[in-house]
Amino acid sequence: MNLNHFWTDTSQSIYGNELVKLTLSVVAGSILGLEREIRGKSAGFRTLALICFGATIFTICSYLLGVEDNRDRIAANVITGIGFIGAGVIFRNNSSISGITTAASIWVSASIGMLLGIGNFLLAGVALIFALFILYILDFIQFWIDYKFQHRNYNVVFRDDCPVDMLEEQVKSLKLNFNKTKMLRNDKQTVFQFEVWGKESSLFLFNQWLFDNKSILSFEW
Numbered sequence: 001m002n003l004n005h006f007w008t009d010t011s012q013s014i015y016g017n018e019l020v021k022l023t024l025s026v027v028a029g030s031i032l033g034l035e036r037e038i039r040g041k042s043a044g045f046r047t048l049a050l051i052c053f054g055a056t057i058f059t060i061c062s063y064l065l066g067v068e069d070n071r072d073r074i075a076a077n078v079i080t081g082i083g084f085i086g087a088g089v090i091f092r093n094n095s096s097i098s099g100i101t102t103a104a105s106i107w108v109s110a111s112i113g114m115l116l117g118i119g120n121f122l123l124a125g126v127a128l129i130f131a132l133f134i135l136y137i138l139d140f141i142q143f144w145i146d147y148k149f150q151h152r153n154y155n156v157v158f159r160d161d162c163p164v165d166m167l168e169e170q171v172k173s174l175k176l177n178f179n180k181t182k183m184l185r186n187d188k189q190t191v192f193q194f195e196v197w198g199k200e201s202s203l204f205l206f207n208q209w210l211f212d213n214k215s216i217l218s219f220e221w
Contacts, residue, residue: 014063014118024121025056025113028128032109035135041102043089051085051106052113054078059117075114082110105135151197153181156210156219158190163215167192170209174202189217 029052030045037044043051055078062074086103108131115124156167164180171178176198184191196206210219 017119018060021056021060021116021119022053024124025052025116028052028112028116028124029109031128032105032112032131032135035132036102036105041089041099043102043106048105048109051082052109052116055082055110055113056117059114063118075117078110078114082107101135105131148199149197150200150203151195152203152221153195154193154210154219154221156192156194157217158192159188159215159217164192167194170206171196174198174206176202176206 026049029049032052033043033045033048036048058074058078065074086106089102089106090097090099108127112124112127112131115127164183168178176196179195180192181195182193184193196203207221210216
């Protein structure tokens with residue numbers, strides 16, 4: 001069996017070579033899942049391999065059924081099913097949302113499986129390379145962006161009045177950006193909610209200043 005022919009010939013019929021398609025789908029899904037597994041995500045090595053494998057199986061089924069004019073019906077339902085699986089790995093924790101990248105990886109894994117199912121090995125290989133580039137290489141750029149432009153929502157409780165001017169001066173001295181959001185007051189305490197963004201190192205110093213300030217009863221972010 002000449003695999004080079006299957007890799008380079010993108011105009012070949014979608015019929016045939018089902019074992020090759022299934023094998024490649026397991027390999028492609030495993031490669032994608034390895035990155036998620038290393039990071040300890042909810043959908044990892046085996047999950048993405050099964051998703052890619054399953055998408056290939058359903059795509060093969062869609063044309064083996066022999067419906068010439070509507071062979072994309074099963075493939076369309078695969079996309080819907082993948083949406084439900086992806087939604088299951090997205091979690092909301094207070095103001096933050098986690099699992100979106102994992103859900104996107106599931107989506108991409110299924111799409112690569114569908115490409116393999118129709119026998120377009122070249123496009124599936126290119127898609128896999130781009131997906132790995134995004135997951136591995138662009139992660140360093142994401143880390144740099146997060147370091148330079150971290151956003152935090154603070155909830156600070158003061159013992160008496162809220163020294164807003166003092167807060168703003170401290171933020172400016174650390175070259176951070178500051179946005180007032182809400183202020184609440186009762187008989188003994190003042191709660192000030194605000195957003196700060198900037199470098200991670202500067203935010204660490206700001207946290208230390210809040211911790212050392214005697215007029216602050218408590219704070220969280």
